[in-house]
Amino acid sequence: MTETLDLIVIGAGMAGVSAAKKCARAGWSVAIVDELPYGGTCALRGCDPKKMLRAGAEAVDAARRLTGKGITGETRIDWPALMKHKESFTDPVPESMESGLKDAGVRTLHGRARFIAKDRMAIDGHGEIAFRHALIATGAKPRSLEFPGxxxxxxxxxxxxxxxxxxxxxxxxxxxxxxxxxxxxxxxxxxxxxxxxxxxxxxxxxxxxxxxxxxxxxxxxxxxxxxxxxxxxxxxxxxxxxxxxxxxxxxxxxxxxxxxxxGRVPAIDHLDLAAAGIETEQGGVKVTPWLQSPSNSRIFAAGDAAASPGKPLTPVAVFEGKIAASNMLKDKRTEPDYTGMPSVVFTIPELARVGLLEEEARERADVEVSFTDTSGWFSQKRLGESHAGAKIITAEDGKILGAHMFGPDYAELINVFSLAIKLGLTAAQVKAMPAAYPTGASDIGSMF
CATH class of the missing domain: 3.50.50.60 (FAD/NAD(P)-binding domain)
Known part of the structure; x- marks a missing residue:
């Protein structure tokens, strides 16, 4: 007789893991399956290992910027040693992730999964599993390129x-x-x-x-x-x-x-979604605003695999995974609120944004745009950085609609504006924030 689970999660990345733990702790019978090592793209193949390698690049760049300003000698990256530094983080992740899932009461499976009916899937090495609910959280993969070679x-x-x-x-x-x-x-x-x-x-x-x-x-x-x-x-x-x-x-x-x-696209081709009557759009799993499949109510999707309004970011995946789990557990239709979700390109220095772009804001209402070249400010001067800037967009009532920043440590500073947008704060309220000095946050009052 085929086993029936309350929930099967496909994909052991951040969206899938957060949902699996939440449902298991609520008393559901839950399994999670992935054909790759547990941890997902962010922890193993993206955000985190990238930033481990960036640490070496940051150190070299910092030394070069201050050459002649108190720093002497050649600084270079030992690539194999830097890679070992990265592996000191990534190597323990799969075992740690799987252990945490088991502690939460989640059954962990390894193998490729595919749907064979609206309430059933086959998993390599594990046979068929029936389910009341399934969450598709398989993330994304590099899109196909068509040119020769x-x-x-x-x-x-x-x-x-x-x-x-x-x-x-x-x-x-x-x-x-x-x-x-x-x-x-x-x-x-x-x-x-x-x-x-x-x-x-x-x-x-x-x-x-x-x-x-x-x-x-x-x-x-x-x-x-x-x-x-x-x-x-x-x-x-x-x-x-x-x-x-x-x-x-x-x-x-x-x-x-x-x-x-x-570019990347949702990694869903191998799931045989048609066998479960699951529709797709824009390359991802078609979902309602509350992350449920409109064509198969047993199915939910979260993270990069879902054709939701959320951007392909790790915090969005975690957030959507938890929302989907809550909606399944409580049979509710709670919609994710993506307000104030920041995004960063971790170049050196980094480029960050939260809220509306200037062109988007101007389409909606009259706005005030403050664009400031901050490259000559103390925060950059002490580091020898030559390029930095900030653009803050506010509405007529003073509320912050968007913040855009390029400069050292601005990936941290953007979080202040993320909170401001989330809470609907005005420029005056943000400027009133007392900040430790001299820090990046103490620059905020002069940016708009």
Whole structure:
């Protein structure tokens, strides 16, 4: 007789783990399954290992900025040693994650899962499992590239596990992955090129600050080529030759490594969703505003696998996982509130945003926009940083609608504005906040 569970979760990343624990602690029979090591993209193949490697790049860049200002001598990255530093975090994650799930009462399974009916799935090595509810939290994967030679590219997961760093690297795409990895690789001594088919890079961020980031990237030795459409990647004596087309004609660049940074899509192709009557849209699982499948009420989806309004960010995945779990447990229709969710590109320095872009805010109402070049301020002067800026957008009633920042430690400072937007605070209320001095937060009052 086939076993029936209250909940089966597909995907042991942040969305799936948070939901599985919540339901198990409420007394449900819960299992979670993943064909990859437990931990998901963020902990194992994305955010966290990336930032471990960035620590080395930050240290090198900090020393170089202060050369002649009290710091002498050559500072360089030992790539294999830096990789071991990263592994000191990532290696224990799967066992720790699985142990935490078991402690919460979740049954942990390993293998590929696929639906075979509206209330049933098959899992490699475990047979068939029936369920009252299922949560799809399988995350995302690099999107397919169609040009000849695309199979020669490596993805972000492979980059984060490079035993040695090649001398010449081309990143394809103008988003988070390309810019973050490019800034690490350039500080480690690689010759780096970013090829982006679009006219504007990092489209989700303020264009004025993106321009600052582009200037800073070029100052770090990164070549950024916009409106460069790749035609093919071919062999060049054991290396690669990337052929691309621009408005000026066809050109090429040689590289020892070509990295896919041209976007990600929901990782749901292998699930056989049609067998369970699960609809999709925009590449992800179609969901109601409360994260339930409209075509199969047993099914919920959260995180990058869901076609929800939430951005593909780890905090969104965790938040949606908990909301989905609560809705299943209580048979409610609570909708996630994405207000005040910040986002950061961890270049050096970092680019951060929360709330509306200037163009979005102007479409809605009359607004006040304060754009400040902060590169000459004390906070940057002490670090030798040459590029920094902030743009704060407020409504007629003084409420903060958006905050956009580029500079050292602004990934932390953006959280102040995240809280302000979440709570509906005005500019005057934020300026009234007493801050320790001298800190980044003490600069806030002068930004708008």
């Amino acid at each position: 695309a199979e020669r590219l490596i993805d972000s997961t492979e980059f984060l596990n490079l035993a040695e760093l090649p001398r010449r690297i081309v990143f394809v795409g103008g988003g988070y992955v390309s810019f973050e990895f490019a800034h690490i690789a350039a500080r480690a001594g690689a010759q780096v090129t970013i090829l982006d088919r679009g006219a504007r890079q990092l489209k989700r961020f303020d264009p004025d600050l993106v321009d600052m980031l582009l200037d800073r990237s070029r100052a770090a030795g990164i070549e950024v080529l916009a409106e460069a459409v790749i035609e093919r990647v071919e062999d060049k004596g054991g290396a690669h030759r990337v052929v691309f087309r621009t408005a000026d004609g066809t050109d090429a660049v040689e590289a020892d490594l070509v990295v896919h940074g041209a």
